[in-house]
Structures are given as C-alpha cells and as structure tokens.
Amino acid sequence: xxxxxxxxxxxxxxxxxxxxxxxxxxxxxxxxxxxxxxxxxxxxxxxxxxxxxxxxxxxxxxxxxxxxxxxxxxxxxxxxxxxxxxxxxxxxxxxxxxxxxxxxxxxxxxxxxxxxxxxxxxxxxxxxxxxxxxxxxxxxxxxxxxxxxxxxxxxxxxxxxx
Amino acid sequence: xxxxxxxxxxxxxxxxxxxxxxxxxxxxxxxxxxxxxxxxxxxxxxxxxxxxxxxxxxxxxxxxxxxxxxxxxxxxxxxxxxxxxxxxxxxxxxxxxxxxxxxxxxxxxxxxxxxxxxxxxxxxxxxxxxxxxxxxxxxxxxxxxxxxxxxxxxxxxxxxxx
Amino acid sequence: xxxxxxxxxxxxxxxxxxxxxxxxxxxxxxxxxxxxxxxxxxxxxxxxxxxxxxxxxxxxxxxxxxxxxxxxxxxxxxxxxxx
Amino acid sequence: xxxxxxxxxxxxxxxxxxxxxxxxxxxxxxxxxxxxxxxxxxxxxxxxxxxxxxxxxxxxxxxxxxxxxxxxxxxxxxxxxxx
Numbered sequence: 001x002x003x004x005x006x007x008x009x010x011x012x013x014x015x016x017x018x019x020x021x022x023x024x025x026x027x028x029x030x031x032x033x034x035x036x037x038x039x040x041x042x043x044x045x046x047x048x049x050x051x052x053x054x055x056x057x058x059x060x061x062x063x064x065x066x067x068x069x070x071x072x073x074x075x076x077x078x079x080x081x082x083x084x085x086x087x088x089x090x091x092x093x094x095x096x097x098x099x100x101x102x103x104x105x106x107x108x109x110x111x112x113x114x115x116x117x118x119x120x121x122x123x124x125x126x127x128x129x130x131x132x133x134x135x136x137x138x139x140x141x142x143x144x145x146x147x148x149x150x151x152x153x154x155x156x157x158x159x160x161x162x
Numbered sequence: 163x164x165x166x167x168x169x170x171x172x173x174x175x176x177x178x179x180x181x182x183x184x185x186x187x188x189x190x191x192x193x194x195x196x197x198x199x200x201x202x203x204x205x206x207x208x209x210x211x212x213x214x215x216x217x218x219x220x221x222x223x224x225x226x227x228x229x230x231x232x233x234x235x236x237x238x239x240x241x242x243x244x245x246x247x248x249x250x251x252x253x254x255x256x257x258x259x260x261x262x263x264x265x266x267x268x269x270x271x272x273x274x275x276x277x278x279x280x281x282x283x284x285x286x287x288x289x290x291x292x293x294x295x296x297x298x299x300x301x302x303x304x305x306x307x308x309x310x311x312x313x314x315x316x317x318x319x320x321x322x323x324x
Numbered sequence: 325x326x327x328x329x330x331x332x333x334x335x336x337x338x339x340x341x342x343x344x345x346x347x348x349x350x351x352x353x354x355x356x357x358x359x360x361x362x363x364x365x366x367x368x369x370x371x372x373x374x375x376x377x378x379x380x381x382x383x384x385x386x387x388x389x390x391x392x393x394x395x396x397x398x399x400x401x402x403x404x405x406x407x
Numbered sequence: 408x409x410x411x412x413x414x415x416x417x418x419x420x421x422x423x424x425x426x427x428x429x430x431x432x433x434x435x436x437x438x439x440x441x442x443x444x445x446x447x448x449x450x451x452x453x454x455x456x457x458x459x460x461x462x463x464x465x466x467x468x469x470x471x472x473x474x475x476x477x478x479x480x481x482x483x484x485x486x487x488x489x490x
Binding site: 042056057058059061062063065066087098099119122123124125126127128129130131142143144145149 | 411413414415417463466468482484485486487488489490
Binding site: 204218219220221223224225227228249260261281284285286287288289290291292293304305306307311 | 328330331399401402403404
C-alpha cells in the first residue's frame, strides 16, 4: 500500500563468487532511511562429505528475465528501499556461495517477506538445474525438484491480510 | 523434528557497533554443512532527517537472559547450525546498526523462520526502550510500542503444520 | 527489596533504583504499584495507568497478581520497544 | 525454429540446441514433444514422461497446449532446482 513508485533492483547471473557485505554496503551507502536489511545467502553443502561439487546449469537470458520478473513483483508488493539478487552458475564446491537475495526497507516485515518470497520463486521458477558430483561416483546426478519447494512458493498466492 | 541436540548460540548486549560479515564468517568458518544464512540487521532511521539519535535504554542482565530464552526456543524449534544475536544500547545515530540476528541452517526455511521469530520477540519481549532525540526539540520522546509488533509475535504461538 | 524503574517510569519517579522495606499489607506486584503511587506526585504520575506497566520479578516477566515472596528485585517499565 | 534442451533433456537428446523446420502437422508444444520423441531412442528417452517436462517459448513458461505461432525459440527442461 505504498504510494511511492517501486524502486530499481539489481539482478546478476554470474559464474564468479560474490561478497555479501560489499552488496549490502551498496544498498545502504549514503542512506539513513533504511531500518531493516534481510540477507539470504544460499551455500553449497557437502552432503556429509560426499559432495565433490555442485554443477549449476542455467538458461542464459531467461534466467535473468525470470529473476527480474519476480524482483519486479517483489518491489511492487512490498515497500522496499533496495533489492539485489545474484545467482551463480557453473561448478561450485562445498562451502561456496550459490545465491544471494538482499532486501532493504524502512520496516522489517517487508524486507523479510520479500527475501522469503524471492527465494521460494528462485527455487521453483528460475531456469537453473543442479547436478551433484559425488566424490566416489564418476557420473553426476541431477537434483530432483522438491514438492516442498512448490508448496513454499504457493504460500505467496494466498490472499494476504496485509 | 530433528533428533540432534540443539546447538549453542551467541547472545551479546553491547554499546559498541558490530560488523555483520565478521559475525557470519564466525558462523560459517570451517563448515560445509550450511545451506542457508539468513541475516537480519536493524538500523537506526533518520525519520526524514528529523532524528538526531536514538537512545536505547536496557535492563542489564534481564536483556541478555530474555534474548537467551528466545534463542533457546529458536534452536529447539528449528534445526539451526548456528545463531548469533547482538543488540546494542546507548545513543545510536541514524544509519548505524541496532540489532543483528544471524541464523544458519542446512535448509532455508529454518533459517528464515528462526530469524523472523527472534526479531518479533526482540521487538516485544526484550527489555529495551527507545527514546527519539529529534534535531529541533530539546527533550527526547519515548517510542511507543506498536500493536502490530504484538500481532507479529503472536503468529508464532499458532499451531504449526510443520 | 530492590525496585528498578526504566524509561519513562524512571523519569517520572526520578529514580532508577531504590531499596524498600515491603509493608506487610503489600502482597502482590499490583498492590506494590498502588503503594508506590501513593508516595508522591512523581510516583502517582508514573503509575497512573498501571494496566500499561510491565513488571519483572527477579528478571522474569510477571503479571500484577504475582505474589511477592522471597523476591529480591522488582522492575517496572513501559511496553518494550527493542529490536 | 530453434529448440533448446537443458539438464537431463540435453544429456538424453545429446543436443543443447538445434534448428528445426516445424512440420505443418505440429501445432502445439505438446505435439512438438511427440514429434521430437519419435526421432530416435535418445529423444524418446528424453520425452518419455512429457508431463514432467517444463516448456518455455521465447523464454516464457508455457503449457503443452500452447499453440506455436511466430515462435523463435522453444526450450525443454526438467523442473527447476535453482536457489
């Protein structure tokens, strides 16, 4: 219910790693109207030491377009001050970053909900596919989509009281 | 529904500022089982340029005890890998940090929900009081508690499907 | 028994903490508020709306019907506004 | 018309992208899947469960009943697992 026009956001799809603090510094620089920063960082887990690396395939062009579409929905739905989304592709070893969503707002609920919403849609609607390369297996295995992730994304289409 | 015992958490109540990236680095150091980091940072807003500073009074001892009580509830309720909560007191100028909640987990929903839950309870149950010092007024004004914050906190007492 | 006041309760009473001898007639935290309110104008102003005041006994939240027994510290403060 | 395949569809077809001349009998994305499946064993394996396959036309998600008209690029891929 904000009357100001939605803000610009930043979407990057890249092979290189990113620095979370550098990204949030850009969002807060020279601003004193931000009350809340919610940052989600998704990391590559080693699956109990079994994983050699995760390989992320993506659909160039469509990946950026889809993420931007959801980012646009987020800035229209919540009164955000800033929004940055970065998604990596390529081979990612355990412990490294995969994805970043950083949302700033005057109020905490907007920042929390926008980040949560975006992660649910990145999981289920952005054209990325994960292949697990295990240490003791020569062929990788494609990660299967989870029904739980679809259920999470469906939460946001329910009518909202706010 | 995790069978492992809840993890230790870190609670700090301090006058000094904190560095978000330093705190998350400690949570992720030498670990490769973390899939998600959710970080909430609460900042002092300048209220359209009107605010000189926010003064945070707290109840020493009880502040740490209350925050630790909610942190304990969070680590029992969600399968977290790590949890750090820092709350500042004293005079805080616009743009500076007030509070940090950083939660790590194998899975994103646990990290999101724990951070969200903790912020709701810090807002309404931790013994801190904010006084606004405006630039053009000699006396400060105590910030009033918001019914919306109580409503946010009440969300977590509803029965959960998960 | 130590009594502590925070935020505008501290300002209105002009006291951050004090030690009192609890009168025998005062059994609960609610009765303690009434007894303190009768002291002077500042205390009366501080406790003029007892329903809005939050109470902690030995650093745990309690209600106004809490019976004081073996209590070392009672704190009175407005609704909290941290975070 | 350019056709793109991702993840295990790319592996099973042995193709990441190709350009085809769309037969007149193929009107929808669903019919395109059936036509591609009839090509050889790899394509048949790739499209053996068409219901599980996601489709994008010119980089927008569509369903299997989408009518191909003026389409430049069709992509087939498994359910997405980003984030």
